């Protein structure tokens with residue numbers, strides 16, 4: 286285990302002292318635990334608007350969470366407070382999806398003529414937004430090699446405003462050195478944003494390392510049950526205020542019922558992620574011993590290129606890992622299809638284990654040459670480890686990998 290968990294805060298405006306440990310923050314965060322005679326579970330304020338007593342009050346409540354639900358909603362507020370506690374940030378905001386959180390935040394913080402530097406291994410939807418949508422508004426992005434910090438600095442221009450990173454990345458689970466990134470950005474007075482979806486605050490709290498704005502697809506681990514879409518932005522109060530204005534105008538707010546499901550998910554975030562950390566590490570170790578597996582990518586395997594950074598800044602390696610089969614892309618597909626406990630579906634972070642072939646899903650639209658350069662081979666399989674018993678998951682993998690012992694012709698006969 287890394288020592289991130291025992292790290293003590295040392296100043297900086299985004300940093301907040303934690304009153305409780307994360308397991309406690311996940312369950313009780315956002316709620317007033319001194320309150321008496323109230324409902325234990327947070328009620329769903331399933332309303333679009335709120336009644337006021339008079340015009341004075343009307344004016345006072347504009348922009349609050351009891352005015353009009355596009356501005357805010359009390360159910361969402363509890364989740365936002367819980368998330369801010371978990372991340373150790375001043376505040377947090379919810380959105381209708383991860384993409385809504387990211388696009389709204391960028392639109393809030395940037396204007397025409399600004400320049401972004403972004404790492405190359407970020408979420409495909411974000412690459413699309415940066416390369417196809419923001420240029421229409423006069424905002425350019427330079428993409429840099431995720432693990433080459435010098436290249437980041439070389440890409441900075443006088444008008445560079447924002448540095449966007451993701452850690453761990455998909456599907457190679459590369460870990461970015463947040464301390465280095467934050468100090469580089471500080472030197473050049475840039476806003477740093479991170480897509481921290483794969484980490485969750487249980488494994489890493491980027492604000493502790495000096496990152497300004499933490500973004501999540503809460504659809505994944507925060508929700509945790511593959512049944513809601515959710516986006517999160519957490520960070521410094523001044524940034525969150527700007528982003529709140531943008532959310533109100535652009536309208537990507539979260540529905541109160543989804544916020545209730547999110548809150549229910551957050552209560553078990555710490556226990557789920559801890560189990561997923563343990564199981565993913567065991568599975569990574571199992572796969573790296575398997576004769577039909579060529580390579581395994583998991584941050585807490587000693588042979589992973591970012592092992593030392595992961596140990597420094599992460600409490601656990603997370604629930605996602607990828608591996609390459611000994612064979613072709615078709616062989617990887619055969620293995621993925623032969624799995625039964627790992628369901629063939631995009632997405633990650635839920636209690637159910639899932640499997641995808643990145644070259645055919647998240648990275649399908651990327652030019653095959655660039656894809657290879659990014660380390661995403663055709664024979665790569667990505668797993669999102671759920672909370673089933675790890676021995677059952679390993680047995681499922683063992684059985685599926687056995688299809689590679691047969692030739693394609695034998696396999697065809699066997700399925701006839």
Ligand SMILES: *Cc1c(COP(=O)(O)O)cnc(C)c1O
Nearest residue numbers: 382383384408480482502504515
């Ligand atoms: C899924 C995902 C997103 C997009 O989130 P949605 O909730 O699907 O809009 C962004 N970043 C990462 C790393 C993701 O995994």
